[in-house]
Amino acid sequence: MSERILSASAALAEALHEEMTRDETVFILGEDLTAHAGIFGQFKGIPEAFPGRIIDTPISETCIAGCGVGAALTGMRPIVDFHFSDFVTCGMDELCNQAAKIRYMFGGQVNVPLVVWCPDGAGLRAAAQHSQSLEAWFVHTPGLKVVIPSEPADVKGLIKSAIRDDDPVMFFQHKRLFAREGPVPEDSEFLIPLGRAAVKREGKDVSLLCYGSGFFICMEAAQALAREEIEAEVVDLRTLKPLDMETVASSIRKTNRAVVVHEACLTGGFGSELAARIQEELFDELDAPILRVGARDVPIPFSPGLEDFVLPKSDSVIRAAKRVCYR
Amino acid sequence: MSERILSASAALAEALHEEMTRDETVFILGEDLTAHAGIFGQFKGIPEAFPGRIIDTPISETCIAGCGVGAALTGMRPIVDFHFSDFVTCGMDELCNQAAKIRYMFGGQVNVPLVVWCPDGAGLRAAAQHSQSLEAWFVHTPGLKVVIPSEPADVKGLIKSAIRDDDPVMFFQHKRLFAREGPVPEDSEFLIPLGRAAVKREGKDVSLLCYGSGFFICMEAAQALAREEIEAEVVDLRTLKPLDMETVASSIRKTNRAVVVHEACLTGGFGSELAARIQEELFDELDAPILRVGARDVPIPFSPGLEDFVLPKSDSVIRAAKRVCYR
Amino acid sequence: MAPGGGEENMKEEAKTLLDIYRTMVTVRLFETMAGEHFAAGKIPGFIHLSIGQEASSVGVCSCLRPDDYVASTHRGHGHMIAKGADLKRMTAELFGKATGYCKGKGGSMHVADFSIGILGCNGVVAGGLPLITGAGLSIKLRRTDQVAVVFFGDGASNRGPVHEAMNMAAIWTLPIIFVVENNQYASTTPQSYSCSVGDLCTRAAGYGMPGLAVDGNDVMAVREAALEAVDRARRGKGPTFIENKTYRVRGHFEGDPQKYREESEVLAWQKQNDPIERFEALLRKKKLLTKKASRSILEQVRAEIDAAVAFAEQSPYPAPEDALDDLFVNP
Amino acid sequence: MAPGGGEENMKEEAKTLLDIYRTMVTVRLFETMAGEHFAAGKIPGFIHLSIGQEASSVGVCSCLRPDDYVASTHRGHGHMIAKGADLKRMTAELFGKATGYCKGKGGSMHVADFSIGILGCNGVVAGGLPLITGAGLSIKLRRTDQVAVVFFGDGASNRGPVHEAMNMAAIWTLPIIFVVENNQYASTTPQSYSCSVGDLCTRAAGYGMPGLAVDGNDVMAVREAALEAVDRARRGKGPTFIENKTYRVRGHFEGDPQKYREESEVLAWQKQNDPIERFEALLRKKKLLTKKASRSILEQVRAEIDAAVAFAEQSPYPAPEDALDDLFVNP
Numbered sequence A, B: 001m002s003e004r005i006l007s008a009s010a011a012l013a014e015a016l017h018e019e020m021t022r023d024e025t026v027f028i029l030g031e032d033l034t035a036h037a038g039i040f041g042q043f044k045g046i047p048e049a050f051p052g053r054i055i056d057t058p059i060s061e062t063c064i065a066g067c068g069v070g071a072a073l074t075g076m077r078p079i080v081d082f083h084f085s086d087f088v089t090c091g092m093d094e095l096c097n098q099a100a101k102i103r104y105m106f107g108g109q110v111n112v113p114l115v116v117w118c119p120d121g122a123g124l125r126a127a128a129q130h131s132q133s134l135e136a137w138f139v140h141t142p143g144l145k146v147v148i149p150s151e152p153a154d155v156k157g158l159i160k161s162a163i164r165d166d167d168p169v170m171f172f173q174h175k176r177l178f179a180r181e182g183p184v185p186e187d188s189e190f191l192i193p194l195g196r197a198a199v200k201r202e203g204k205d206v207s208l209l210c211y212g213s214g215f216f217i218c219m220e221a222a223q224a225l226a227r228e229e230i231e232a233e234v235v236d237l238r239t240l241k242p243l244d245m246e247t248v249a250s251s252i253r254k255t256n257r258a259v260v261v262h263e264a265c266l267t268g269g270f271g272s273e274l275a276a277r278i279q280e281e282l283f284d285e286l287d288a289p290i291l292r293v294g295a296r297d298v299p300i301p302f303s304p305g306l307e308d309f310v311l312p313k314s315d316s317v318i319r320a321a322k323r324v325c326y327r
Numbered sequence C, D: 001m002a003p004g005g006g007e008e009n010m011k012e013e014a015k016t017l018l019d020i021y022r023t024m025v026t027v028r029l030f031e032t033m034a035g036e037h038f039a040a041g042k043i044p045g046f047i048h049l050s051i052g053q054e055a056s057s058v059g060v061c062s063c064l065r066p067d068d069y070v071a072s073t074h075r076g077h078g079h080m081i082a083k084g085a086d087l088k089r090m091t092a093e094l095f096g097k098a099t100g101y102c103k104g105k106g107g108s109m110h111v112a113d114f115s116i117g118i119l120g121c122n123g124v125v126a127g128g129l130p131l132i133t134g135a136g137l138s139i140k141l142r143r144t145d146q147v148a149v150v151f152f153g154d155g156a157s158n159r160g161p162v163h164e165a166m167n168m169a170a171i172w173t174l175p176i177i178f179v180v181e182n183n184q185y186a187s188t189t190p191q192s193y194s195c196s197v198g199d200l201c202t203r204a205a206g207y208g209m210p211g212l213a214v215d216g217n218d219v220m221a222v223r224e225a226a227l228e229a230v231d232r233a234r235r236g237k238g239p240t241f242i243e244n245k246t247y248r249v250r251g252h253f254e255g256d257p258q259k260y261r262e263e264s265e266v267l268a269w270q271k272q273n274d275p276i277e278r279f280e281a282l283l284r285k286k287k288l289l290t291k292k293a294s295r296s297i298l299e300q301v302r303a304e305i306d307a308a309v310a311f312a313e314q315s316p317y318p319a320p321e322d323a324l325d326d327l328f329v330n331p
């Protein structure tokens, strides 16, 4: 499979290009998409290649989300661009009371093949209402799948699977990672199945369980830890729901220690779910408590020094990893 | 302190009556409040006693929530009735991006003394959109306090504290518990501080950590367990944020075993947070994994047999308690 | 109304009118049955009946094709039946049985039949509005000549999604018909209190959309308005807003203490403005329906409903573990 | 405009107009400064400037008392200044300094000064609308004669909360003034595309509320409309909807590539329709302002802004741990 170096943005655009070519029911809906190919330029080339299939909406998040659901119910496979993940607050009913519940509530009569694409995350000095990581809300909502890629290849392989999936998928992509580059397969059938984690660095001493921006923090931490002779295994979860508990478990059976890392604030974050499950299912395998690393429990502040202080860094991971290794 | 037997509804109404008498900036806002004193009759006597201070709104959840926030910013202490907790989906922006963040984002310039009263929970055959327990979303939102009383006295003592608190409080009360009776202090200064759990049954073998409807399930389970010579300690958390980790910890130091119980669906529920924290802070105290009991990860189905199947029952608690006691 | 002239046309028109009559009767008797079985404890949860509003549901749906879409409400039995739903599967669903439309997972507030274009009844007030924009856009993208109808209440009309949906439908000239069933109350709240305008249809102008108020208990008036709106939508001319002025004769839900209105108000509507009686009188006058024929229709419908009830009663409850099915296509 | 007659009145009126002029200049120079310091990398994050829209912010706020409320937007510097905010604390906030209005926690999108009734700039489009209903209701419950103003954009006007807020304000006759600043664009999207009506003020009729379109670059016209609305609100007569037609001269945010419009369109507005130049010409004609006087005002304002920048630059950043403060009153 031939690979090129692409940015996460380019990987997304390529995947969308392929899927929109492959299936004419796929279309994109959201605010300010056509003028600049998405407000982050993330849909580069799509407006030209697929006129009429990438559609600018008014500022109406409730109806944008609902429009996606309604189109999914009637033969289309919409991708809804949520502009900033922070504004899912304006579409929660459509996402959680409609999209998530429709198939179940109606006894399986109908499918909701919807992808909700949400650029999320902090670090851009964008303050409290433009910086959140809200995946935990959706993990706690039965009926939704939750996907959070980190590297460009994951973006491509996962968005393609999400689009082809017949269930509603919340797809979060970190704003600060759009420009990050990596090898991406050229293959237009390159699919990463939902629910499959990837061990991206092998190690025997501690499992760093992560996703999205947390993955890069963990890779940094793993390198630093290696210098102190702690070999960290880095597991990029990639999808939180369905969760690849098998890969998690086999890593922990090897390392007997785990740190869960995410950018979302700590309390009630996905790290809680994962830690709770691990200690439940692998209690006897654990030589130390599972530690969680996440943002401080405050809204994201504006001033650079404040923002940097509240966000998790590789340092925090290193410290946690050492602690569970009793070092 | 003299006590009478009151229902949870009556305890709520009494507390509101007292607080509205005490402080004329307290008022109630929501749909269909005056005709029947709230759709569950939960505000009995208030419309007559405080005309003009319990206000019917149009069906406009977004603005109802926002109206509460705006009034709280301008000198009032509003109580917003959310009709059914399921419809918080329609006010998430006002609750999570405004109420929760305003004080912080503006550097502490202003307070948001708002109470959001949400009747929640299942068991009424009300199906997927009228039965949810969504507290975990708000626990994961920095800036909100989360209170969930179980017994009538808790309702009284906690709603009064919530009203007097200068921060926004999400207050969940289970619909199926309105009619449940219990002793309630007459004292109009009877306050239960936020962030204080109650050990409601002492026991040495296992800690049952619970709140809301989960408390009653746990009390039932504890009785059954006692017959098998397992003495369960039942800790009613009462407020999830702030969390009384001290009481939790001292119970676990005694029992070395814990089961966390709630009605919300299991994955990503508050039980995850609590289990994660306990194993983190009390790893060496634990003789068994912390088990979680919650609803199955599906929307609440309508048909009685289906609904009963997905909800947690005392049986599920008993089974979990025995497991952690290796019995 | 129907294209003029010719005996053929007359006959067809007569058949249509009698079908409408029969459907209205079906809705009425279905709702009555539901109320009775709810009172008798056979229907769990809570139910909202549309008695007195049959002209709205049937009048509008009489103009639709099977492949047209309808998004309904918590008060949706009438919309379902008017769009052609199966009474047996509906009744079974209300009873919580495995043979119901949703295998017992939905109940009264969530019946649906996607095979006839029902995009669901909805427990969230105004929940259908965002969905209908998607149906409308989907029609446009797929280049079919379907239309999409959304029913909602006077109470629902104050929710934000209505605004967003109407604007979206208008700017994209979507084939959508917004039908507000102004039955004077939203739960305990009178429309005159909750709405800043008396005629909700005046809001249509704010979207550059035709808006009209209709005597919602006159099925012919409803049908006339709907026919025009459907025609407009099918021809790609965009959305229409129709306000059917009607009245909720029953409580908001069965068991509603109704302290918010005088019984006399209800009785007046029932006596003077019953949509079925009014339509029957018209058919009588047009000599399309004899007393005997109407009695026979009533009996036929009653038999159908009895059969539906029998079906529901004899059907099994779902197995408890079935609660775990149907969430995902690919779990 | 002002109550007629008398030299006293004339003098007062002149003073008011010159104050307005000065405030408009202050907004302009503040925004220009912000743009420059953003470009120079001194202001983190992203900022939205209101250059070209000074007549709207200043015209409206010139009619308000210090204890009146204003809910603002992501493009809120002008509203802040027009309501009387301190330039030093504003600048410091944009720079992320500890001496800023929000101690560096908010930044450009979240400046606020509750002591002068600013209920916050808001990063959520239309986020101020629900809040303003609460301010309005609070005024009514506390029986004061304050008024509450909410600014929002043409883009924001399509969001659901606008509908809910206008309905609520109307049925409760709240002392609210809805000011839509129709600057022709919402980010990249022209108003003509996103809104189903050209004149947003036509929507007011759907709420039984006076609605008027105003030349939003004519500060006197804005002021006239606002004075009437404020008077109406203070007298307990309820809300008004004002559409200030204006133009966003800068990009949506600083750095916006602006592929969605021709430069010539921008230049035309800048040259022919600059609100400050227009007002200056009027003051000149009225003989209230000489060239020299205007130069002197400019210099004074520039000095104030320089002082604000110096203050901001010399101020310390907050200590990192301060990030943990200010969340709860009682943690």
Ligand SMILES: Cc1ncc(C[n+]2csc(CCOP(=O)(O)OP(=O)(O)O)c2C)c(N)n1
Pocket (backbone or CB within 6 Å): B031, B059, B061, B083, B087, B090, C048, C074, C075, C123, C124, C125, C126, C152, C153, C154, C155, C156, C157, C183, C185, C186, C187, C248, C252
């Ligand atoms: C978003 C939301 N808010 C509140 C409710 C509770 N509720 C159910 S029906 C209803 C009244 C609806 O009134 P209307 O829209 O006029 O419809 P009608 O019942 O008269 O048919 C209310 C308040 C709900 N289901 N959803």
Ligand SMILES: Cc1ncc(C[n+]2csc(CCOP(=O)(O)OP(=O)(O)O)c2C)c(N)n1
Pocket (backbone or CB within 6 Å): A031, A059, A061, A083, A087, A090, D048, D074, D075, D123, D124, D125, D126, D152, D153, D154, D155, D156, D157, D183, D185, D186, D187, D248, D252
């Ligand atoms: C709910 C929400 N949706 C989208 C955005 C992103 N956004 C910020 S400003 C803006 C355009 C707003 O346009 P308008 O209301 O006309 O105000 P203007 O920028 O022209 O002053 C958008 C889409 C947001 N901040 N909030």
Ligand SMILES: [Mg+2]
Pocket (backbone or CB within 6 Å): C153, C154, C155, C181, C182, C183, C184, C185, C186, C187, C248
């Ligand atoms: Mg109604």
Ligand SMILES: [Mg+2]
Pocket (backbone or CB within 6 Å): D153, D154, D155, D181, D182, D183, D184, D185, D186, D187
């Ligand atoms: Mg604009």
